[in-house]
Amino acid sequence: YDAHVNTDLVTASVPDESHIWAAYNEIGERKAAVLFEMLHRVMGEEAWLTALRRYLVVYANRTATSSDFWDLLQLQVDRNGRLGKGLNITGIMKCWLGQPGYPxxxxxxxxxxxxxIVSQQRFFITPQFRNRWARSPCWWVPLSYTCPSCQHSEIISFSRWLTCPISKPSSKSNTVILGKLEAEPEDWILFNVQHTAPFRVNYDLRN
Known part of the structure; x- marks a missing residue:
């Protein structure tokens, strides 16, 4: 259902607590679980669990916002350096939670x-709607791939992402060039190893 034109966001603002249940939607629940698993994979098991334990300790018997949670995850990411420089958990999650659809x-x-060349655009189950958007939305997409010649059977390197700067989105943010692929010319290559993130992949015909 998240591939249709009109679909609910994962997050929604409500005027007061009496409207919370009215804002509930099944798509948001399922998508949120998938996005948490994405964070788990890109952060790594140890960093993810450490951040969760820290969150439960710091905010025990207290109220917290989503920003509080992202900040604790960011603190752990900065310590282990797994995501690389310039990557921000809040920015990554804002694009996934704050707009409909997926790439x-x-x-x-x-x-x-x-x-x-790796590019992104919003996926529609009905492609005729694709060109009706003035600006194609974008997402922070972690890139991983596998191929027959890959030394470790799969290459999971989250130092390369399709980017989505919220303040100044542009067509450049929707494309990245990956160099020095381990795949031989006769190899096939498969992206989104183990379904790390919720997106579909199209390939050139030869691949």
Whole structure:
């Protein structure tokens, strides 16, 4: 259902507590669980559990906001350095939680120099709606891939992301060029290893 034009957001503002249940939606519940699993994978098991335990200790018997939770996750990410510089948990989650739908990622390989152009746009179950959007939304998308020649059977490197700067979105934020792929020209390549994040992938015909 999240692939239709009109779909609910994961987060919603309500005027008071009496409206909380009215804002509930099944899509948001399921999508939130998938996004938490995405954070779990990109942060790593130890960092994720450490952050959760810290959150429960710090906010025991207290109220907390989503920003409080993201800040604690960010603190742990900064310590282990797994996400790389310039990546912000709040920014990553804002685009996933604050807009409808999910991305379609397109991978176009250059087999001679072992690179790939990776781009994104919103996926619609009815493609005719795609061109009606003045600006295609974007997401922070963690990139991982596997191939027959990959040394460790899968390459999970979350130092490369499709980016989505909320303040100044542009077409450039929807595309990234990946270089030095481990895949041989005759290899197939598969992105989104173990379904790390909720997005679909299209490939060039040769792949």
């Amino acid at each position: 379609l990622v397109t991978v176009t390989r250059n087999y001679e120099n072992r690179t790939a």
